[in-house]
Amino acid sequence: MSDSDEKLDESEKAIGYDEFKKRATAGKSRPKTALAPNSRVKHVIGVVSGKGGVGKTFVSSYLAVKLRRLGFRVAILDADVTGASIPTAFGMNDVKMFSDGVNIYPAISLSGIQIVSSSLLLEHPGDPVIWRGPMSSSLIMQFWSQVVFDADVMIVDCPPGTSDIQLTLMEQLPLDGLVLAVTPQGLVSVIARKAAAMANMMDIPVIGAAMNMAYVTCPDCHHRIYPFGEVDLDTLKQAQIPVISEVPFDPAISGATDRGAIEDLEADYLDEVTRGIIDYLRLEVPHRD
Numbered sequence: 001m002s003d004s005d006e007k008l009d010e011s012e013k014a015i016g017y018d019e020f021k022k023r024a025t026a027g028k029s030r031p032k033t034a035l036a037p038n039s040r041v042k043h044v045i046g047v048v049s050g051k052g053g054v055g056k057t058f059v060s061s062y063l064a065v066k067l068r069r070l071g072f073r074v075a076i077l078d079a080d081v082t083g084a085s086i087p088t089a090f091g092m093n094d095v096k097m098f099s100d101g102v103n104i105y106p107a108i109s110l111s112g113i114q115i116v117s118s119s120l121l122l123e124h125p126g127d128p129v130i131w132r133g134p135m136s137s138s139l140i141m142q143f144w145s146q147v148v149f150d151a152d153v154m155i156v157d158c159p160p161g162t163s164d165i166q167l168t169l170m171e172q173l174p175l176d177g178l179v180l181a182v183t184p185q186g187l188v189s190v191i192a193r194k195a196a197a198m199a200n201m202m203d204i205p206v207i208g209a210a211m212n213m214a215y216v217t218c219p220d221c222h223h224r225i226y227p228f229g230e231v232d233l234d235t236l237k238q239a240q241i242p243v244i245s246e247v248p249f250d251p252a253i254s255g256a257t258d259r260g261a262i263e264d265l266e267a268d269y270l271d272e273v274t275r276g277i278i279d280y281l282r283l284e285v286p287h288r289d
């Protein structure tokens with residue numbers, strides 16, 4: 001990629017972290033869809049990426065796990081309606097959301113994370129969900145407005161891309177900020193910039209990025225190998241992304257998510273972004289690990 005390609009054009013230029021911070025509440029002042037009566041969600045963080053398969057679901061679930069370990073009340077809204085995979089990461093494919101006839105409640109993970117997902121509504125969790133965009137958007141907004149949460153932080157696992165559903169989410173949910181999930185190929189950094197620019201236009205700050213599958217660690221000498229080349233963190237910094245966590249390619253991650261044991265994964269991955277969220281939202285940590 002040439003230098004000029006790497007430069008942000010005027011429309012994409014991010015506005016700086018301080019300015020982003022100031023705008024955090026400006027974005028929130030737009031009319032939003034109301035929560036259910038009795039439902040409480042203090043902060044909402046969207047996890048987004050320009051394309052699929054880069055680790056959004058892993059990042060969403062592990063951020064939730066990390067925040068929960070610190071004692072926060074945490075919810076995950078799985079907004080990837082047709083590719084819902086949060087329940088799999090938490091080993092909750094046999095669990096259902098439930099209703100007492102008046103309210104709808106999220107399913108609760110082993111560590112107490114409140115989870116809503118289209119796959120928690122299916123009779124057979126493996127069934128494909130084939131819906132048009134507007135139906136998916138309205139289901140997500142139903143999750144928001146009809147399920148009773150009690151959360152300090154809600155993490156929204158957004159579907160990949162920058163289409164209709166993402167716009168609905170950004171317009172209708174009171175998102176405090178976004179976390180970008182990216183992998184270190186050049187093309188993805190362009191997409192990350194576009195996602196950051198879109199967030200900028202929508203007045204939603206980018207709190208941080210997870211540079212996923214950035215390297216592998218040699219099991220013998222512990223040397224880091226960068227299969228895509230050394231990660232170009234400067235490109236992301238150009239897009240004014242203040243906190244970046246590098247996450248290696250680690251079979252423990254795919255093992256934990258595929259086995260439904262994300263809550264058992266012990267690693268320092270995503271610590272910088274977790275800390276970035278806490279600082280940005282000015283949260284008081286209930287207790288430490």
Ligand SMILES: Nc1ncnc2c1ncn2[C@@H]1O[C@H](COP(=O)(O)OP(=O)(O)OP(=O)(O)O)[C@@H](O)[C@H]1O
Nearest residue numbers: 052053054055056057058213248249250253254257
């Ligand atoms: N750092 C990592 N090391 C090893 N495996 C990983 C890592 N990150 C994610 N994976 C695995 O890669 C696959 C894709 O990750 P994930 O489902 O989180 O991506 P996604 O962006 O949510 O994909 P989709 O667009 O399909 O929703 C999963 O099997 C996951 O376990």
Ligand SMILES: [Mg+2]
Nearest residue numbers: 056057080085
């Ligand atoms: Mg996913």
